[in-house]
Amino acid sequence: MIPETAPAASVRTHNLSIYVANRPGALARIAQTFSRRGFNIESLVVSPGKTAELSRMTITVKGEEAGLEQVIQQCSKLVDVVACREHDDAEVVSRELALVKIRVEAPRRAEVLQIAEYFRAKTVDMAEQAMVLEITGMPDKIDAMIGMLRKFDIEELIRTGKVIVARGDRET
Amino acid sequence: MKTGATTGAEALIRCLLAAGIDQAFGIPGGAALTLYDALYAHRDRMRFVLARHEQGATHMADGYARATGRPAAVFVTSGPGATNTVTGIMAAYMDSIPLLVVTGQATRAMLGKDAFQETDVFNLTMPIVKHSYLVKSADDVPRAVREAVYIATSGRPGPVLIDVPQDVAQEPCRAPLDAPVELPGYRPAVRAYPPEAVETVAGWLAEARRPVILAGHGAVLSGASAELRRLAEAARAPVAVTLLAKGVFPDSHPLCLGMPGMHGTAWANLALPECDLLLSLGARFDDRILGERGGFCTGARIVHVDVDPAEFGKMAAPHLRCAGDVRAFLSDLLPRLRGPCDDAEWLAEIDRNRRKHAPKTPIHGGIRPALVFGALNRLLAGRDATLATDVGQHQMWAAQTYRCERPDRFLTSGGGGAMGYGLPAAIGAQIARPGDTVVAAVGDGGFQMTQCELATVVNQRLPIKIVVFDNRELGMVRQWQDLLCGGRHSAVALDGSPDFAKLAAAYGIPAWRLKRPADVEKILRRALDTPGPALVDVETVRGETVYPMVPPGHPLADMQLRDPARRPPGRPRKARQEAKP
Incomplete structure (x- = not known):
């Protein structure tokens, strides 16, 4: 008998871009479709599409x-879904934004600013004991910068999740 | 169209009527009061049947849809009314049956406030509907209903739920009743296969020496019965018919293999592993047919024709995928056929197996269910008959033994396997086809799950003939416990069940208790000749087993032809089959 679950080696993260009618329940239906089949949503970004009637979802799933x-x-079969495509990292431009609050006081601030400068991060808030x-x-x-900041006291870390757009004239 | 002072509830019913839906089933309640008031106003055009339980109402609409090809509506109230439809919706979803389920709901202001009978049925049913609506404004009613009907009936059909808050049903609807459908993400595929695919299939058929056509429910739903027969006869290819497709190819046809799979015919299960071409027409390679995933028809080219492209590669990996309607595909394929297959030896082998493994029903030692279906075959020959079954052993005996010659005339809950389906589905079918002899074949277990609908039979004056296969046990579960649990019988005895003939008599339904094999035909004839409803309580042999059987998860080649526990005395007993994970 073929084992129902393949070895863990074949599990990896996939980028999916879903174009979906902006209707109530659309997100829940999509989330159910993934979870029922053992796919774990790692990040999810939902925002208005080109028109108000359509939304764009960028989902990274592990499965x-x-x-x-x-x-x-x-997922494509869902009535509200106009398109659902997988994209390799190589064929898309992908971006993510993160806000990192660090508990740091004057003596070590310069060190943080140096890391920020190297990664072209911006300082968007500064207080006596903390900066963002x-x-x-x-x-x-972003992972790399956070790795460098680990030696400081990262108080909060908020990431938007990845958004992608297909390179060239390909559709996302 | 007029846009006068119409309420949301009015608009809903008028839109259903405009879409050709004029049959409804259900049970009213507080949050459905306005919907039912509108049903009353339209009672001369929207025929309504009051059920006794919402599961029954939903199965009735299912049976009606299978018999007519058109959906019916189900009207229920919020909370328990809505949750009681879940089994029926699930059964319809699993078998691709169109339904419009309209649920009353608490008022908009009360949503999420745990109001009386407030249940989030929209989210609750999400995995078992094709689509669903929670209508937040009466102006949205016409579009929602029109979309719902279109979605339910097009492509691969399925149930659609519309949840209507009480105040939406009450408020005026100012939108035109012919509001446009806006479904940018929904494009049912009728002919999404490339033309070359048809040519390829014609070529593969011409090369095949051991072809098998697998006809599934998609062949029924697309109305491809005539085309299928032309294909089988022109190519001389044998046809295996799935449980849901029974009748789409005549059971009496020499090329008919009957049902394959777990309890399929021996000759179908012996043929499939040997075939060199499998042409699947609207079948979804259910686990009960595959046996072992990955071990199915390994030596064959597999062509998968299905209107739902999400079926491709789900259970079996086809060599050729043809996304489209079975009937459209066959009408493209038929003119390209290159004559009959060179498969005389193949057909001869199938016939040898058919003769060798022809079932023999012992007539001593009590009534065996096959005997009853044999009698029904003789008694119903020449009549327009519809058989609705429940779920369990009798369902498999029906699939194996009952002869069905026309599509849409064998109604059964296949994918969902919903016990309690048989009687209400028969009610729906009888309403759809008043002239048919409608027989509900039910086990004593399933019958007791919806037997309250006997009142609906009486109330609607339906001449349904109910045959109860009464072995005082949950026979299929007992059979599995014998096979997989070392014969430890856990909670399968149905002691305490009533005398079903007396129960029927309490409803004023003529009934017989059938005890002797010699009386089977006589009493069934009497019941069939009785005007109006009738019930026959058949005392069947307890401990009877359905064979052939492919143990769950095993390849078809592991089929056991007979119950290992029933070998002739003197021969050693084969070790019991171990359950595989």
Whole structure:
């Protein structure tokens, strides 16, 4: 008998872009479609599309390679979904924004600002005991900056989740 | 169209009528008061049947839709009224049956306030509907209803739910009743396959030496019965018919293999693993047919024709995917056929298996269900008959033994396997086809789940013939417990059930208790000849098993032809099959 769950090696993160009619319940239907088939949503961005009637969802999901085609088909089948496509990292421009609040006082502030400058992050709030950095870029770059900031006291970390757009004249 | 002072409830019913939906089932309640007031106002055009339980009402609409191809509406109240429809909606969803389920709801201001009988049925039913609406304004009613009907009936059909808050039903609707449908994400695929695909299939058929056509429910829903028969006869290809498609290809046809799968015919299950071309027409490769995923028809080219592209690769990996309506596909394929397959040896082998494994029903030692279906075959021959079954052993015996020659005349809950389906589905079918002899074949377990609908049979004066296969146990579960639980019988005895003939008599329904094999045909004939409803309580052998059986998760080749516990005395007993994970 073929095992129902394939080895964990085939599990990876996928970028999906979903164009969907802006109707009540659309998000819940899509979320159910993924969770029922064992796909875990890692990030989800929903915003208005080109017109108010349509929304754009960018979802990164973690799940088995083998089940991905099926879950895309099931998602495309939803009445509200206009298009659901998977995109390789190589074929898209991807961006994420993060706001990082660091508990830091004057003596070590310069060190934080140096890291921020290197990653082209902006300082958007500064107080006696804390500062907030804003960084935009590929999720890897944000991970790298956060890695560098770990030695400080990161009080809060808010990430928007990844958004993507297809390069060239391809549709997202 | 007029846009006068119409309430939301009025608009809803007028839009249903305009879409050709003129049959409704249901039970009223507080939050559905305005909807029911509008039903009353339109009672001469919207025919209404009061059920005794909302599950029954939903199965009635399901049976009606299967018999007519057109959906009916179900009107229920909020809270328990709505939740009681869940089993019926699920059964319809699993079997691709169009339904319009209209649920009353608490007023808009009370949504999320835990008001009396307030339940979030919109979210509750999301995984078992094709689509759903929570209508927040009476002006949205016409568009929602028109979209709902279109979605329910087009592409792969399915149930659509419309949740209507009480104050939306009451407030005036100013929108035109022919409001446009706005569904940018919904494009049912009728002919989404490329023309070359049809040519490829014709070529593969011509090359095939051991072809099998697998006819599924999609062949029924697309009305492809005539085209299917032309294809099978022109290509000389045998046809395996799934449970839901029974009748789409005549059971009496020499090329008919009957049902494949877990309790399929021996000759279908012996043919499928050997075939070199499998042409699946509107079947979804259900686990009960595949046996083992990945071990199905491994030596065959598999062509999968389905109106729902999400079925491709879900359970089996086809070599060719044809997204489209079965009937459209067949009408494209038929002119391109290159004559009959060179498969004389294949057909001869199938016939040898058919003769070798022909079921033999012992006539001693009590009534065996196959005997009853055999008698029904003789008694119903030449009549316009519809058989609705419940779920369990009798359902499988019906699939194996009952002969159905026309599509839409064998109604059963296949994917959902909803016990309690049989009697209400028969009610829906009888309302749809007043001239048919409608027989409800039910087990004593399933019958007791919706037997309250006997009142609906009487109330509607429906001449349904009910045959209860009464073995005083949940036979299919008992069979699995014998096979997989070492014979430990856990909670399967139905002791305490009533005398069903006396129960029917309490409703004023003529009834017989059938105990001897010799009386089967006589009493069934008497029941069929009785004007109006009748019930026959058939005392069937307890402990009877359905065979052939492919143990769950095993390849079809592991089919057991007979109950290992019933080998002739003297021969060693085969070790019991172990359950596989």
